[in-house]
Every structure is written in C-alpha cells, then in structure tokens.
Amino acid sequence: MVRPDGSVLASLSWKPWVDAMITPIVYAIPVFLMLILIEALVGWRAGAGIYRVQDAVTSLSLGILSQIVAVFDKFFVIGIYVIVWKYFRFMSLPATSILVWISALLMYDFCYYWNHRLGHEVNVLWAAHVVHHSSEDYNLSTALRQTASGFLISWIFYMPLALLGFPPRVFVIAGLVDLLYQFWVHTELVPHVAWLDRVLVMPSNHRVHHGRNDWCLDRNYGGIFMFWDVLFGTYTPERPDDPVIYGTLTPLASYDPLWGNLKVYADIWRRLRLHDRFLDRLGVLFARPGWQSQLEAAKSPAPPAKIPMNRYDPPARADIKLYGMASLAFSTLLLVQFLLRVPQLALASQIGFGGLITFRLWALSRLWTGQKSALVMEMLATIVPLGFTALGLWFVPAGAGARLVAALALAMAIIVLPRLRGALPTTGEEQ
C-alpha cells in the first residue's frame, strides 16, 4: 500500500528480501571453502594438479567482489521485480502451493537458460558474463568466479515470473537454489553420468560449457536442468577422445579482479569510438563476440580463433603464494563481517567498507605479478583494517579481545610484509 508520504518505493518494502538473499550466502561461504579445500587435497593426492594458487585466489577474489557489489545492486535484482509483480502481474499465485514452487524453479531455470545463452551470443552481455569463463582451470573455485556487472541487464530476463504472479519470496528462493546448485558442478572429479547428462546440469556437461575447443563453444547453457539445451539444440556431451581445454579464446591474462570485470567493456568502448556508422555501433554492442565490422576487417582482419598454447601463469615464490592465501582469508573474513553488518551501516560506511575490501583484492593481484607498488599497497590494505580495529575506529565496533587480536595480527603483518620484498620478481613492471 502507498504510504501517506506517497513514496511508492518506500511502500514496497523490498529490503527484507535483500536480507533474505544475503544470509544464505554468508552460511554458504564456509561450506564452499571447505569443499574447495577437500577438492584441492583429493586432487593433490591423486597428482591431478587441479588447482593453481594464483588462479584459485583470483576466482575467489572475483567472487568476493561480486558479493560486495551485490549489496548495492538489489534494486535491479529484486526491487524492479517487486514493483512489476505488485502493479503489473496478470494473476496471483500462492506461495503456499508446492506446485507453485516447482513451476517457479522450472520457470526460473528457463529464464536463466535464455539469460545465459544471450550472455554468450550478445557482445554487451558477454562483457558481464566473460568473468565466469576467464579461468583456464576448472574446479570448485571457478564456480565462485562471478561477474559484478551482470545485474545491469539480467533482471529483464526474469520479468516473466513477476508478470505470471510468482511472489517475490518464491522468486528469491528459486534464484538462490539455482545459484547454489551450480557450485558443485564445477569439478573434474565427477565423471560423466550417462543417464543424467541430458536431464540435469552435471559436472560433465558443464565442463563442456567452460571449454574453448571448437565443439564446446556456445553449448550447454542450463542452470539446473539440461533438458532446455536438448530442447533448443544447444546440448553437447563430453567427448572421451578430446579433453576439454578451459577458458576463452581471448584470454584475460591477468589476476586483477577489476580488470577481469572491465576488460570487454573497455574493448566495446574503444570500438564504439572507432565507428561512426550507427549500424556498426549496434554491431559492436549486440552482435556475437568476435564479430568484426567492415572497417575493422579492412584494417586488421582477425586471424582464425586459436586456443593459446599455454595458460597464463606468471611464476611466484612459495612464500608469496602462502602470503596471498592468508591475505585472501583475511579479505573473506572482512566480507562476512561486511555482509552481516551492512543492514546497520549508513550508506557512506557501506561504500567505505566495501571499497576497502575491493582495494585489498586489487593490491593482492598486483603482488602476484610482482608490481613494484604492490607491497606498499598491500601494507596499506592490511594496516588500515587491522590498525583501525585495534584502535576501535573500524566500521564495526570491536570488543577488547578482538582489538588485541587485531593489534597482534598487525604487528605480525608489519614484520612479515617487508620480508616478502625479496620474493618479488625483479622483472616486475608497473602496469
């Protein structure tokens, strides 16, 4: 109902749904990390080499970044849905019926299929989705390599659910189930299961989706169900004779989580400025990734797409890798604190807190590649949260015990960090 102040948005009260979306993610984080650890240990014991530290840490950094942004994008993700459902729905479906829940999951996954498919077939949507495909490894950490900008357009694809009258609560939970389900399929440890492969999204058919071999491109888009792909002709099973090579044909070749999110947008921007013709600009935005205008083809025709010989893998010493994992663990703890406390923080504090975690992730990515400024940035990114907590000036008030722990951790960081100087490659160049 519209309140006396007439503010439609205020009356819609979509904030509870925001909290309902954040809490399960907070609980999922330790479960995900534990499963990643188990997969890494099993792979290590089997000598399978499933994980590379820097790649996995980058995947988790991108996951953290997407969760920070998710705190601020809920108007797109749920706010618009609530408005459309409240004012434009054709009918009302009860949240008490099991049939409504089952059909919501099916409908959600159907919309997800088209969102995901166009995410691969339309360049400006690919700019957001490419993040998920930018790892050249395939393991549970890859599942958390999520885009921070998908919210800008994705919401449009789920409007049919609002118009059909699925209540926001049902929509939010169906979305969470769809998202959480997809975690476990990102593994090489589960083999092909013939009788399920055409019905459900499984590790085998999703491995194909992450492949850059010719026969893997633009296949297997489902979220939970694979029968959409069977129905619309995009299903391809794994081939025992041709191992999947993971990643994209134009590799990201960077550990920077910000660049990982911006690279294709930057390329689109550059190409938009290059063209004067309206149709060419439309092509840059909406044609398939890899499309070239006549102008571009005349200037420098793109060579036939080829899988790169080697994965992106700059060398790093073991102590840098160890430090990187500790730094990521600290950022993860900060994320959990951020997500739990965000409802009580003013917007400026939310932005400051989220911005600081983002800065930490960026600093770490520069440390990986031995940039000269990385150590100073990393020190700053460690000293600020620990120092402020120790002084009781952090965004969230800390008890005496927590302040003591923060002070000790700070002292340790100040001792350890300068020692890493010698571990940085001397060839490290500023970017």
Ligand SMILES: [Zn+2]
């Ligand atoms: Zn995809």
Ligand SMILES: [Zn+2]
């Ligand atoms: Zn995936």
